[in-house]
Amino acid sequence: AEGRSVTIRVIGALGEAPWVGDVQVPSTLTVGKSATLSVTAGDSDGTVVSVVFYNGNDKLGGGGLIDGSSVTYTFDWTPTAEGIYNIFAVAVDDDGFNGLSGQTTTSIEPFVFKLGFTDPISNPFTLESTSYEDGIHTFEVEVQGIDFQELQSVTWLLDGVEVATAESSNDSLLFSQELRLSKSGVVTALATSTYGLVVQASIAVELSLAEPPSDEELFVIDVYQRLSGVAPTARQVAAALLVVNETIDSRVSFLQQLFDSAEMDENEMIMMVHRTMTGEWPDATELVGLRGGTAEGSSSSSESGSIAAGATQSFDFYLNAGARVTLLVSGDSLSDPTLTLNDPNGEQVAFDDDSGNGLNPLLVYTTTQAGTYTATVASWSSFSGGDFTFDIISTDSSDSDELSAQSLVRVLIPEFEERKGITFPTTLDVAGSEAVELVGLLFANKHQVAINRASTTRLRDTLVGADLPGYGTVLPGYSGDLTAFTAAFALDNELIRYFQTSLSRVHYYSLPNQPVDQVGLALLVSTFLGVDPTATALGEYSGMTQREAFAAILGDSRYSYTKENSDDSDDSVASFVAFAMAEAGVYQVGLSGPAGDADGDGQSNLEEIALGSDPADGSDQVSPLETLVDGSDFVVTFIRIKASEVPSDLIIYAQCSEDLVNWDDREDTADVAAVSVDQSGVSDGYQRVELRFDMATRDCRYVRLVVDLP
Structure with a gap:
C-alpha cells in the first residue's frame, strides 16, 4: 500500500503566567465593618491586566493598584455574613495567562453593637430623693462593640419622650445624663451608629420621694422663698413652727415677727432705695432682680x-x-x-x-x-x-x-434718668440749683409729697457740704456725692424727738409721712398676690391695721402655697403605661407606649393593662364582657384596674347602643359600676365590677367599653 504522511500543526503561545503572592487579610473581621484585602502580583514577560479576589467560588471583587506601587493590589470589602472564609486572588496577564495565590483563612465574626447601663445597674432602680417634689440622678451608659468613630449619637428618653441628645465628640464610649423625675417612669438610652444601626437599653425607675412637709412647714417655706428668694434653713423653719399653726392668726403673728427681725433688713433696704429712686414700690419681678444688685x-x-x-x-x-x-x-x-x-x-x-x-x-x-x-x-x-x-x-x-445701698442706687440710675429726664451725676460736683432740684425729686419720690423749704435747706446743705456738728451730734455731709447721699436718705426712717419736733435720726429733717411703714404690706401684695404694689393696690387695705391687712392677704384667693400634683400632667397615662410595660419586661420604644401592641394580639397595651390581661403575652387577651338579665336589669360584668391605681386621666368609659351605630353619652365606670361580690381569680390591683342598666327606662341592647389613648 502506498504510504501516507500526516502533518500535525501545533498552535500555542509561549510565555509565563503572572506570579501572585499571598492575600493579606486580618485573621478576624466583623460583619458590617469594612476591611482592606491586599495582594502583590506581577508578570515577568508582560503586564497584569486584572486581579480578582475570591472566597471559594464566590467572587468578592476586583482590586486596583495602590498609588506609588506597580505590584500591590487592594480591595475594600465589607463582610455580610459570619463564618470561615478562604480568600485567594487570581491575576490575569495580557497574554491571558492566570496566576493563582494561595488561600488565606479569616474568621468573620458577628457584629456586636450593644448598650448597657453602668449607673444604675439594678433594674428596676429605686431613686431615693431628699425632695418631696422630684428626684435627680445622673444616669450612665456604655456603648460596646464599635469604635467611638463609628458612634453617631446617644439619645435619652423619659417615658418615650426625648429629653436630651449627646453627639459622639471624643474617644469615650461612656455617656452620662442628669435627669429630673417628678414620678416613676422608664429611662431609655438609644445609641445610633454611623451605619444607621440603633440599639437601646431601658431601666424602670421607681421614685421614692421624701415625706412631704406639713401644711405649716409648706407655709413657712413659701414665705421665705417669696420674700427672700431662697428656702429657709432648718433652724428658721423650727423657729417659725413655734409660732405657726393652722390658724391665720398665728401666721399673721409669724409675718409680723419676721418683718420686725433683721432677716428682712435687705428687703427693707431694696424697697426704700427703689422707692426713693423711682417713686414706686418694686413689684415681685423687680424685687428678685434687685436682690442681686445690692x-x-x-x-x-x-x-x-x-x-x-x-x-x-x-x-x-x-x-x-x-x-x-x-x-x-x-x-x-x-x-x-x-x-x-x-x-x-x-x-x-x-x-x-x-x-x-x-x-x-x-x-x-x-x-x-x-x-x-x-x-x-x-x-x-x-x-x-x-x-x-x-x-x-x-x-x-x-x-x-x-450689701450696699449705694450699689443699688447705681443700678437704678438709668431708670431714674429715664423717668425724670435729667442726669443723675455720679461725680463729686453736685451743688447749687442742681442740688436743690435733685433733693426735691428724691424727696417727692420717697414721700409722695412736695418738699418744704426747711427740708430743702437741711438736705441740700447735707448733700453739698461736709460733716457738721449740730443738734448735739455730727450731721453727715456728702460733699456733692449724690449716690452716697441718696442711699443714706432712703434709709433714714427712724424718728427722734428734738425739743417739740420729730426729726429723722440721721439727717434731722422733718418727715411728712413714714413710707417705711408700708414696706411689709407692699412686699406681701407684690410677692403673695402677684399684684403691682401701686398706691391704688395698697389703698384696698386703707383703714386696716397691719395685722388686719396681713390677714386679708393670707385669706385672698390669689394666694396659695400648695404645689399642684405633678402626676396630673398630660403625659401621666403614657408614663403609667411605660412603667407597667417595663415591669412586664418590655422596654422597646414604639412597643411600650399606650398605643403599642407588644404581644401582637391586636389589643393595645393600654387596653390590656386597663382591662386585666397581660400586654406581653399574646395568648392572654381581654376577657369578653359577661352579661345576664336580673329582673328588669341588664347586668354587664367585667374586670378593670382599680381607679386608685391609675392616673386621673386614665378613664374606662361605658356606652350603650340600640343598633351598634348610635351610642349614648359615655359614663366613667369608676363612678357608675359597683364592685362585684365575687372577686375570685382577680389579680392584685384589679377588681370585678358590674354595670346595671334598667331595661324599662333604657334600651341598652349593646354595651361597649372605651379606653381613650392619650
Whole structure:
C-alpha cells in the first residue's frame, strides 16, 4: 500500500503566567465593618491586566493598584455574613495567562453593637430623693462593640419622650445624663451608629420621694422663698413652727415677727432705695432682680432670646471668684423655660426650672473661680419653643455678702434718668440749683409729697457740704456725692424727738409721712398676690391695721402655697403605661407606649393593662364582657384596674347602643359600676365590677367599653 504522511500543526503561545503572592487579610473581621484585602502580583514577560479576589467560588471583587506601587493590589470589602472564609486572588496577564495565590483563612465574626447601663445597674432602680417634689440622678451608659468613630449619637428618653441628645465628640464610649423625675417612669438610652444601626437599653425607675412637709412647714417655706428668694434653713423653719399653726392668726403673728427681725433688713433696704429712686414700690419681678444688685461692683444686663422646639440658647459672661450672680429667664411665648449654669470648665454648677415667677427659672449662685460662665436656656418640653428675656445681675466682688445701698442706687440710675429726664451725676460736683432740684425729686419720690423749704435747706446743705456738728451730734455731709447721699436718705426712717419736733435720726429733717411703714404690706401684695404694689393696690387695705391687712392677704384667693400634683400632667397615662410595660419586661420604644401592641394580639397595651390581661403575652387577651338579665336589669360584668391605681386621666368609659351605630353619652365606670361580690381569680390591683342598666327606662341592647389613648 502506498504510504501516507500526516502533518500535525501545533498552535500555542509561549510565555509565563503572572506570579501572585499571598492575600493579606486580618485573621478576624466583623460583619458590617469594612476591611482592606491586599495582594502583590506581577508578570515577568508582560503586564497584569486584572486581579480578582475570591472566597471559594464566590467572587468578592476586583482590586486596583495602590498609588506609588506597580505590584500591590487592594480591595475594600465589607463582610455580610459570619463564618470561615478562604480568600485567594487570581491575576490575569495580557497574554491571558492566570496566576493563582494561595488561600488565606479569616474568621468573620458577628457584629456586636450593644448598650448597657453602668449607673444604675439594678433594674428596676429605686431613686431615693431628699425632695418631696422630684428626684435627680445622673444616669450612665456604655456603648460596646464599635469604635467611638463609628458612634453617631446617644439619645435619652423619659417615658418615650426625648429629653436630651449627646453627639459622639471624643474617644469615650461612656455617656452620662442628669435627669429630673417628678414620678416613676422608664429611662431609655438609644445609641445610633454611623451605619444607621440603633440599639437601646431601658431601666424602670421607681421614685421614692421624701415625706412631704406639713401644711405649716409648706407655709413657712413659701414665705421665705417669696420674700427672700431662697428656702429657709432648718433652724428658721423650727423657729417659725413655734409660732405657726393652722390658724391665720398665728401666721399673721409669724409675718409680723419676721418683718420686725433683721432677716428682712435687705428687703427693707431694696424697697426704700427703689422707692426713693423711682417713686414706686418694686413689684415681685423687680424685687428678685434687685436682690442681686445690692453689693459693691454690681452690674446688670438684659437680652432677648428665642429657641425652636428642642433647641437651646447660651449666654457667656465673665465673673471673678466670689461673685454673686442672679440669673432670671422670663418666658414670653416660651411657656416653661429652664436654666442651666456651667462653670469655666464646662461643668454644670446650677440648674433651675420654676423658682421664679410662674414657670420661669431663677438662679442665685456664688462663684468659686474666675472665668467665663455659660448660662443655657432651654424648654422643659422638647416640643416647645418661643421667645424669652434673659437677665443677669452680678455682684462681681470677692466680698459679695456686704450689701450696699449705694450699689443699688447705681443700678437704678438709668431708670431714674429715664423717668425724670435729667442726669443723675455720679461725680463729686453736685451743688447749687442742681442740688436743690435733685433733693426735691428724691424727696417727692420717697414721700409722695412736695418738699418744704426747711427740708430743702437741711438736705441740700447735707448733700453739698461736709460733716457738721449740730443738734448735739455730727450731721453727715456728702460733699456733692449724690449716690452716697441718696442711699443714706432712703434709709433714714427712724424718728427722734428734738425739743417739740420729730426729726429723722440721721439727717434731722422733718418727715411728712413714714413710707417705711408700708414696706411689709407692699412686699406681701407684690410677692403673695402677684399684684403691682401701686398706691391704688395698697389703698384696698386703707383703714386696716397691719395685722388686719396681713390677714386679708393670707385669706385672698390669689394666694396659695400648695404645689399642684405633678402626676396630673398630660403625659401621666403614657408614663403609667411605660412603667407597667417595663415591669412586664418590655422596654422597646414604639412597643411600650399606650398605643403599642407588644404581644401582637391586636389589643393595645393600654387596653390590656386597663382591662386585666397581660400586654406581653399574646395568648392572654381581654376577657369578653359577661352579661345576664336580673329582673328588669341588664347586668354587664367585667374586670378593670382599680381607679386608685391609675392616673386621673386614665378613664374606662361605658356606652350603650340600640343598633351598634348610635351610642349614648359615655359614663366613667369608676363612678357608675359597683364592685362585684365575687372577686375570685382577680389579680392584685384589679377588681370585678358590674354595670346595671334598667331595661324599662333604657334600651341598652349593646354595651361597649372605651379606653381613650392619650
